[in-house]
Amino acid sequence: MSDPVGAATEAAHHGFDLVPIVVLLAAAVVAVPVFRRIGLGSVLGYLAAGLAIGPYGLGFFHDAQSILHVAELGVVLFLFVIGLEMQPSRLWAMRGEIFGLGTLQVCLAIFALIWVGITLGYPVEASFVSGTGFVLTSTAIVMQLLQDRGQMAQPRGRRIIAILLFEDLAIVPLLAIVAFLAPGGGDATLTDRLEGIAIGLAAIAALVLAGRYLLDPMFRLLARFGAREVMTAAALLVVLGAAVLMNAGGLSMAMGAFLAGVLLSESSFRHQLEADVEPFRGLLLGLFFLGVGMALDLNIIATNWAVIAISVPAFMILKMLVIYVVARITRAPKDEALERAVLMAQGGEFAFVLYAAATQFGILTPEWNANLTAIIIISMVLTPLMIILHGRLTPRIAASLEGVEEVECLTGRVLLIGFGRFGQIASQPLLARGHSLSIIDTDPQAIRDAERFGFKVFYGDGCRLDILHAAGADEASLIIVAASDRDVISQIVELARHEFPMVPVLARALTRQHAQELVRHGAAFQIRETYESALVMGREALTRLGETPEIVEETLADVRARDAERMALEQVGGMEDASKALIHGNMGQPHGHP
The missing domain is CATH 1.20.1530.20 (Na+/H+ antiporter like fold)
Structure with missing residues (x-):
């Protein structure tokens, strides 16, 4: 050639x-x-x-x-x-x-x-x-x-x-x-x-x-x-x-x-x-x-x-x-x-x-x-x-648990699972009002870092029922799931609602579809991690564009109402049917599904 x-x-x-x-x-x-x-x-x-x-x-x-x-x-x-x-x-x-x-x-x-x-x-x-x-x-x-x-x-x-x-x-x-x-x-x-x-x-x-x-x-x-x-x-x-x-x-x-x-x-x-x-x-x-x-x-x-x-x-x-x-x-x-x-x-x-x-x-x-x-x-x-x-034959080295305490008979009024950026912020209002928290996480380094700032976090996997019992889930007034992995969050919510039906579960959702999944698993409340911050950004944008405070709050209330109704419709008939119903029902201009 x-x-x-x-x-x-x-x-x-x-x-x-x-x-x-x-x-x-x-x-x-x-x-x-x-x-x-x-x-x-x-x-x-x-x-x-x-x-x-x-x-x-x-x-x-x-x-x-x-x-x-x-x-x-x-x-x-x-x-x-x-x-x-x-x-x-x-x-x-x-x-x-x-x-x-x-x-x-x-x-x-x-x-x-x-x-x-x-x-x-x-x-x-x-x-x-x-x-x-x-x-x-x-x-x-x-x-x-x-x-x-x-x-x-x-x-x-x-x-x-x-x-x-x-x-x-x-x-x-x-x-x-x-x-x-x-x-x-x-x-x-x-x-x-x-x-x-x-x-x-x-x-x-x-x-x-x-x-x-x-x-x-x-x-x-x-x-x-x-x-x-x-x-x-x-x-x-x-x-x-x-x-x-x-x-x-x-x-x-x-x-x-x-x-x-x-x-x-x-x-x-x-x-x-x-x-x-x-x-x-x-x-x-x-x-x-x-x-x-x-x-x-x-x-x-x-x-x-x-x-x-x-x-x-x-x-x-x-x-x-x-x-x-x-x-x-x-x-x-x-x-x-x-x-x-x-x-x-x-x-x-x-x-x-x-x-x-x-x-x-x-x-x-x-x-x-x-x-x-x-x-x-x-x-x-x-x-x-x-x-x-090397990646397939070398076993993953478990993180060192030196200086980390495992879960054992916790009695906090609120059980917080996951102490990353989301969990840290969610805990602040509760601590400010004097509510007792039992906090568990699976990252030893994050636990050690939290301890340097005065937070007592215990090592424990919220996906395990024995860990939830040891963390006091059955005696808690509230369970907050703030982990960072979608599958882990869903598994914890499903397990907690099945084993502790009288304890409300509040969960972090990563996407809109994840939020719907958590609702199906029985979460009493779910919040998409970027939802509220995005609405705050929208509020600030409207204010800087000269809209009156009354109009701004009314507009945001309408957005929240449409979002809630869309979530409810999607649970029943799917996203496409919900979009059609909202558009034909003159609920406002067509919108996406964040």
């Missing part, structure tokens, strides 16, 4: 060839939703799609490296978006994790991994380079997985990001070491290396100065006179310009983009920049994973299968052990240490740069380079699968 990429170049004289773009988009559109639907994640979907359309699949593409060179911009844009979320104050607060935790993990991992090559009989210099390359984790894969799992802003996610940032910084001295290890010490003298360091520092200084004094005024000027597309172009100019500047200074393009994002993180245009860059980031990052899948050379794997079969698990297991040990040394919980080890077990895209430089300097042969590249790619492909296995 002909190569569409090559055909595109030939077709440039006659017109633009859209076939390669269509193939790439079709592969992503088909594979990614399928893989996400079966629970394997988007990253593995992109990798599989790349393998399918690459040289060893359907053969649509024969030069995966050309795709990767363009797709690396996805990593660059990704780091820019991450930088926008990292204000300088937050980055400064992470300095200990970046340079402490990052240094410890990288140095110990390098020391452990170089023995893989030495054990297989390779020279010390080549073993050092191969092990060092595997230490550099894939920023693109780990960041994407953290984002998919919603852990970017969590403490454990920030610690992983700190290590990744240090690894990005480490590529510069590692490249210098590769040049030093070259046969004959390489062509670079000490003066040349010092000049390289000075150029890198100058590039960073120039970027910092530009970010501090030029970027915000530039965007302010463009916002005043420019069109929306000009703002988008300016955002891409900043990202790519910073990447080019860092690359010229011998640093990674991703690090330049990250610094540009950090410098703009406190700008008033931060959200606009993120919105402008996001579509390009997602598309190019997907293209990067497609390129990685295409670059998996099955011929090399078949020829050197024994070395690769030994090296992949050896590198990954050793790296995981080091990461786990470092995490435990730095007092991370066992579950976090294991999760970090699984997430960061693979090699990364910067290893390709390191191996290419080592090949150029004669430390690695082309065959060794090809083997190592295949090992890195296989490790990247295996990571999403390992994450899935």
Whole structure:
């Protein structure tokens, strides 16, 4: 089958060839939703799609490296978006994790991994380079997985990001070491290396100065006179310009983009920049994973299968052990240490740069380079699968109950189940009037936090009848269900009404349909959590529009009456019949069903 990429170049004289773009988009559109639907994640979907359309699949593409060179911009844009979320104050607060935790993990991992090559009989210099390359984790894969799992802003996610940032910084001295290890010490003298360091520092200084004094005024000027597309172009100019500047200074393009994002993180245009860059980031990052899948050379794997079969698990297991040990040394919980080890077990895209430089300097042969590249790619492909296995095989660690009392013979006049944001507010009027409350919750940390503010909350699951008895539900004058999970609320209401029919149950409803469900379960009163606050907002809006207080209150009373009647009709005949009845009955203008 002909190569569409090559055909595109030939077709440039006659017109633009859209076939390669269509193939790439079709592969992503088909594979990614399928893989996400079966629970394997988007990253593995992109990798599989790349393998399918690459040289060893359907053969649509024969030069995966050309795709990767363009797709690396996805990593660059990704780091820019991450930088926008990292204000300088937050980055400064992470300095200990970046340079402490990052240094410890990288140095110990390098020391452990170089023995893989030495054990297989390779020279010390080549073993050092191969092990060092595997230490550099894939920023693109780990960041994407953290984002998919919603852990970017969590403490454990920030610690992983700190290590990744240090690894990005480490590529510069590692490249210098590769040049030093070259046969004959390489062509670079000490003066040349010092000049390289000075150029890198100058590039960073120039970027910092530009970010501090030029970027915000530039965007302010463009916002005043420019069109929306000009703002988008300016955002891409900043990202790519910073990447080019860092690359010229011998640093990674991703690090330049990250610094540009950090410098703009406190700008008033931060959200606009993120919105402008996001579509390009997602598309190019997907293209990067497609390129990685295409670059998996099955011929090399078949020829050197024994070395690769030994090296992949050896590198990954050793790296995981080091990461786990470092995490435990730095007092991370066992579950976090294991999760970090699984997430960061693979090699990364910067290893390709390191191996290419080592090949150029004669430390690695082309065959060794090809083997190592295949090992890195296989490790990247295996990571999403390992994450899935980790999630399914690792038992969920129960939250610590240290310092938390369990329910036993409570006698409060009111039983409050759930002490989150809703329950805390609901309790205040009762406490202000001196009513005694028995409060139970299932979140140990929330219980400990409440105790610091003077609230006595007991650990107990309101879905269990024995817990309700121990919490005094049978003697209570009132039960308030303020949990945050819809199914839990419904289950508690149904159980309480069945077992304690003489005790009124007041329940929090999450949606209109949930409110109807609670009524069916016998709740004496239910309130949608956003209903009253929305009506207060409507009251304020009418007041500010000049309506008289009498008209405002009359209007709100009418809204409440129509809502109550609609709820009653929906209980009997369904939502569609209720809407028709209200409209035909001239109960006011048609309205929705919040």
